[in-house]
Amino acid sequence: MPLITTIEDLRRLAQKRVPRMFYDYADSGSWTESTYRANESDFARIQFRQRVARNIDERSIRASMIGQDMAMPVALAPTGLAGMQHADGEILTARAAAAFGVRYTLSTMSICSLEDIAAHVGQPFWFQLYVMRDRVFMQQLIERAKAAGVDALVLTLDLQILGQRHKDLINGLSAPPKLTVPNILNMLTKPRWVAGMLGTKRHGFGNIVGHVKGVADITSLSSWIGQQFDPRLSWDDVEWIKQCWGGKLIIKGILDVEDARLAANCGADALVVSNHGGRQLDGAPSSISQLAAIAEAVGEQIEVWLDGGIRSGQDVLKAMALGAKGTMIGRAHLYGLGALGEVGVTKALDIIARELDVSMALCGYNDIRDVNREILLPGSFPTGVC
Numbered sequence: 001m002p003l004i005t006t007i008e009d010l011r012r013l014a015q016k017r018v019p020r021m022f023y024d025y026a027d028s029g030s031w032t033e034s035t036y037r038a039n040e041s042d043f044a045r046i047q048f049r050q051r052v053a054r055n056i057d058e059r060s061i062r063a064s065m066i067g068q069d070m071a072m073p074v075a076l077a078p079t080g081l082a083g084m085q086h087a088d089g090e091i092l093t094a095r096a097a098a099a100f101g102v103r104y105t106l107s108t109m110s111i112c113s114l115e116d117i118a119a120h121v122g123q124p125f126w127f128q129l130y131v132m133r134d135r136v137f138m139q140q141l142i143e144r145a146k147a148a149g150v151d152a153l154v155l156t157l158d159l160q161i162l163g164q165r166h167k168d169l170i171n172g173l174s175a176p177p178k179l180t181v182p183n184i185l186n187m188l189t190k191p192r193w194v195a196g197m198l199g200t201k202r203h204g205f206g207n208i209v210g211h212v213k214g215v216a217d218i219t220s221l222s223s224w225i226g227q228q229f230d231p232r233l234s235w236d237d238v239e240w241i242k243q244c245w246g247g248k249l250i251i252k253g254i255l256d257v258e259d260a261r262l263a264a265n266c267g268a269d270a271l272v273v274s275n276h277g278g279r280q281l282d283g284a285p286s287s288i289s290q291l292a293a294i295a296e297a298v299g300e301q302i303e304v305w306l307d308g309g310i311r312s313g314q315d316v317l318k319a320m321a322l323g324a325k326g327t328m329i330g331r332a333h334l335y336g337l338g339a340l341g342e343v344g345v346t347k348a349l350d351i352i353a354r355e356l357d358v359s360m361a362l363c364g365y366n367d368i369r370d371v372n373r374e375i376l377l378p379g380s381f382p383t384g385v386c
C-alpha cells in the first residue's frame with residue numbers, strides 16, 4: 001500500500017476500493033458542482049502570515065465545542081449511507097472518533113442505527129435530525145436518541161428537498177445496491193468491500209427500516225426524501241424540536257446572515273455555516289466566504305462553526321482564524337473510511353491534527369483558542385460586514 005500522508009491519498013484509495021455508486025455519492029455536488037468546488041478553492045486562496053522567533057515549544061490544539069472538550073476543534077459531520085462506504089461504517093467511524101477525542105455525528109440516513117452505535121461504541125455521540133412530515137416518527141427518533149446516550153442534536157435545515165446530483169441518478173443510488181449487471185460487474189472489482197458486506201447484516205437505513213409504516217420504497221434515498229421530508233419546515237418547527245429534545249441543539253445549514261440571526265434568536269447552542277458540502281443549492285457561495293460576516297453578526301450570541309471543503313488542518317486553522325469556534329468534516333473522514341475502515345478514519349483525523357498543530361506553530365501561535373485574523377495575510381481572505 002502506498003504511504004498515506006494527505007486526505008487526497010485517502011480519497012484516491014477510497015476511489016479504488018468503494019463501488020462506484022457509493023464513491024460517486026460522496027464525491028459529488030449538485031448540478032454543475034460549482035459550489036462544491038468553491039468550498040475547496042476558496043480555502044486555497046487564503047494565505048497565512050509566516051512568523052518567526054516566537055516560542056512555540058508548548059502547544060495545544062484542544063478546544064471546546066458547546067462546552068464539550070475536544071482533542072481539536074473538529075467534529076465528524078453527519079453523512080448518510082456511511083455504512084455503504086465500508087461495512088458497519090458508522091460504528092467504525094464513531095469508534096475512531098471516540099478514541100481520538102472528537103465527536104461523531106450519526107445521520108438520520110445512516111445504515112447502522114442509533115441503537116447499534118450505542119451498543120458498539122460506549123461513548124456519547126451526536127445525532128443529526130431532518131424534519132419529516134411524520135411528527136410522531138420524529139418524536140420517536142428524538143426519544144431513541146436520548147435513550148442511546150446522544151448528548152447533542154444537530155438539526156439540518158438545508159435539505160427539505162433534494163438538490164439534484166446527476167451521478168446518483170445515473171448510478172441508480174440505493175441501499176442496498178440493486179443487483180443489476182453493471183453494479184455486479186463493478187462490485188466484483190472491489191473484493192474487500194464485498195467481503196465486508198457479506199460479513200454484516202447492516203445493509204439498509206437502520207434508523208428507519210422497521211420503524212416507519214406505509215413507506216413504499218426505503219432503499220432509494222431520493223424517493224424517501226421526496227415522500228417524507230417536510231418542505232413546510234419553519235422556525236416554529238425548530239422551536240417545537242427544541243422543546244421535544246430539551247438538550248444541546250446545533251443548527252446546521254446556515255449560509256446567510258439573516259438566517260444566522262434567526263438561528264441565534266431561537267436559542268440554539270451552535271450554528272454550522274454550511275451549504276451541505278455543495279450538495280444542495282449549486283451557485284450558492286462557499287461556506288468559508290460567508291463565515292466572517294456570520295461570525296461578526298452573531299458570534300457573541302451563539303457558537304459559530306463551519307463545514308464544507310475542509311481537506312486539511314490548514315483549512316481548520318483558516319476557519320478558526322475567521323471566527324469559527326469549531327468545524328465539521330464530511331468527505332475528509334468518509335474517504336478515510338472507504339479507504340481503510342476504522343484505521344482510515346483515525347488516519348484522516350491524525351493528518352488533520354498534525355497539519356493544524358504545525359501550521360499554527362509556523363504562524364507563531366501556541367494555542368488554537370488564541371488564533372484570530374492576525375495569522376492571515378491581509379487582502380487574502382473574505383472580510384465581514386463592516
Ligand SMILES: Cc1cc2nc3c(=O)[nH]c(=O)nc-3n(C[C@H](O)[C@H](O)[C@H](O)COP(=O)(O)O)c2cc1C
Nearest residue numbers: 026077078079080107156276277308309329330331
Ligand atoms: C456523502 C455525504 C452524505 C451526507 N449526508 C448528510 C446527512 O445525512 N445529513 C446532513 O445533515 N448532512 C449530510 N451531508 C453534509 C455533511 O454533513 C457536511 O455538511 C458536508 O459534507 C461538509 O462538506 P465536506 O464534505 O466538504 O467536508 C452529507 C455529505 C456527504 C458528502
